[in-house]
Amino acid sequence: MRAAILENGLRKVEIREKSIAGPTDTQVKIRIKACGVCGSDVHLIAHGTIKCRQYPRVPGHEASGVVEEIGQSVTKFKKGDRVVIAAGTSCGICKHCLAGHENLCKDIGVFGFDCDGSFAEFLIAEERYLYSLPDSIPFDQGAILADAVSTPYHAIRYRGNIQESDTVAIIGCGGLGIHGVAIARALTKSKLVAIDVDDGALENAVHYGADDVINLKNVKNPGKALKEVTKGVDLLVDFSGYMSNVEESLRAMNSNGRIVLVGIGRQPLKFLIPFILIEKMISVGGSYGSDRRAIPELIDLYTQGKINLSRSITSHHGLDEINDCIEALESRKGNPIRYIIDPSLD
Template identity: 30%
Template sequence: MKAVKIVGQEKIEVVETPVPEVGPNDALVRLKATALCRSDLYRYHGTTCFDDDSANTNFTPGHEPCGIVEKVGDKVTNVKPGDRVGLFMFVGCGECEYCLRGDEMLCKQFGCIGFQRDGAHADYIVLPGANCLKIPDEMSFVAASLLTDVGGGLYTACRNLDVKGGKYVVIVGAGPMGCGGVMMAKAFGGKVIIVDVDSGRLDFARGIGADYAINPKEEDVEKRVLEITHGRGADIAIECTGNEVGANTALNVVRPLGRVGIIGENSSCTFDPSAQVIHKRLTILGCWVFNKNDWGEIVDFVLENNVPIEKLATHKYGIEDAEEAYRVFDSHGAQKVVFVWDE
C-alpha cells in the first residue's frame, strides 16, 4: 500500500509499505478520505505535539479519516466488512472512567493516530474496532472525514457553550476550525461574527454563513462588536487562533456572564483574570474534539440541518500528491486539504 512518511523537516515521501496486520480487537479500514490538520504541521516542521517526540521521522501522519471496513478481528462486533465508517483518532486504555465514557483523549495512556502511532495518510489503517464510527450512505466520505475533528469538535463546543437562536457568537480566527464554527453556530441559530486579519478568509466565512466580519487591521474589534450587539457585547466567543491576541480578544468581546470556548492550541497566554474574567463572571470552557459516543448525534445534526461541512474541503489530492498537498496547506492557501480515493 502507499503511505505518506515525514522523513525530515518539510520533507515528504510516499512509499510502498505492507498492509498492517489485524489483531483480534482490530479493524482494517481502506481509506476513502482523510484530511490534513494544522497539528500535522508540527511534525512537518520538525517540532512536536502532545509533548511526544517518539515518531519524529519515518512515520505516517493523519488523524481525520474515514473509509470502508475491509477486515475485522475475531472479537470485533460493532462493525463488519463493508461498513462505511469514520475513525475516532484517540486510543486509550479502554478501562478507565474516561475511556468508558467515550473521552479517550483524557485517558492517561491515550495515543493519537498520526502521532503516537501510524496515522491515516495511507491506503489502509488498523485501529481498534471500537474506534470505527458508522456513517450513513447519504453522507459523503469527505464530509465524514471533516466531522472526525473540525465538525465534531465545533458541534460539541457550540452545544456546550449553549449557542442558540438570538445569541451573538464571536468566532476569533477564520481558518478551518473557525469556519467550521461558523457553520455549526449558524445551524444552532446563532448570529455569527467572524474576526480575522486575512480578508480572503473573512470572505470565505461570509460565504458559508457569517453574519458579520471584522478585520482588526481595519477597525476596533471590541467597538464594532458593541455596535453589532447594541452595546451589550457578545453572548459567546470561540477562540480558534491559538495565539495570545486571539485569546484576549475572545475574553474582551463577551458581555458579563458570557461564555468563552478555547479551541486554538496555545502553550502560553497572558491575560488579566480580575478584569477580563472574575469581574465579568465569565464561564471559560476548554474545547477539544468530541466524545466518541456523540458521533451519531453529530451526524444527525449535520444531515438534519444541511450543514455544508464539505465546503471546508477547498483542496483535494490523491495520496501520491502528498508533497504538494502539504505545501499548499502549509502556505495558508487553503481551508482544509483532503486526500481522497476514488469510489
C-alpha cells in the same frame, strides 16, 4: 500497501510500500477513501515542530473509508460498511474513557502521531474508534468530521453550552474555526460574528452563515468592534491562539457569558479588569479535541440538513501529492480549507 511515510528530521513524506498485518480480534482493517490534510500535519511534516512518538510514521488523522476485514470479536461492523475513524486514541479503561470523555484520557494519542495514521491505502484500528457513515454523506465530508469539525463542535456545544438565543463570536476562521462558524450557525438563531485577519477566510465565514465579519487588520480593538456589531456576546470561541484578542473582547461579553479557548498560542492570558469576569459571572475554559458524542451528533446535524461541508473540500489528491498539499496549505493560496487525500487517485 502504499503509504506516505515520515522519517525523523525529513521535512516531507515519502511514498513507499509498507507491509500491513491483518486485524487482531478487536480490530478492523479499513480501506481509506479520504483523509484530510490538517494544519497540524504542516507542523508535523514541513516544520518538524510537532514530533511523533516514534519514526518512521504514517501521518493522517482525519479519515473515512470502507471496512475491508474484521477481527473475530468485532460486532458492530462488517465488510463493506462505510466508516469514519476518530482522530484520537485513548486507553478505553480509565475513569474519563469509561465516562465517555476520551479527550481527557491520560493516555490520549492521535492517529498519525502516536500510531500510524491514514495517509495510506489501509488502516488497522480498534473497533471502538469507528463510527458508521451513512450513504448520504460523501467520504470527503465524512473524513473531516473526525477532527476539523468535531473539535469546534465539542468547544461550542459542550464547553460553550450554546443556546439558540446566544450571540456568538468566533475568532480565527482557519481549518477549525471556519467549521466553528458552520456549527454555531446550525445551533443559534441569534447573531453570529466571525473575526480573522484574512479577507478570504472571512469570505468563507460568510458562506458558512456569519452575519457580520471583523477583519482585525482594520480595527484597533476587537472588543470595541464586537460591541459595535452586537448588543453583547454570549459565547466567544477563540481558534486563533492570540490571547490579546480574547482579553480585548472581554468588554463585549454579556453577563453569564462563556469564553472557550481552542487555539494554542504562546502568549499569557491576562485580564486587566478581572472585576468584569466576577461581576458578569463570565466563565473562561479550554477545549481539546472531542469525545464520542461529537461524530454521531454531527452526522445527525448533517442528515437533518443543518450543516453541509461541501465548501470545505478544496480538492482531491493522490498520496503522491501530499507534500504539495502541505506546501499549498501553508501558503494559504486560494483560501484552502481541506485538501483530501484519496489513495485510489495515484
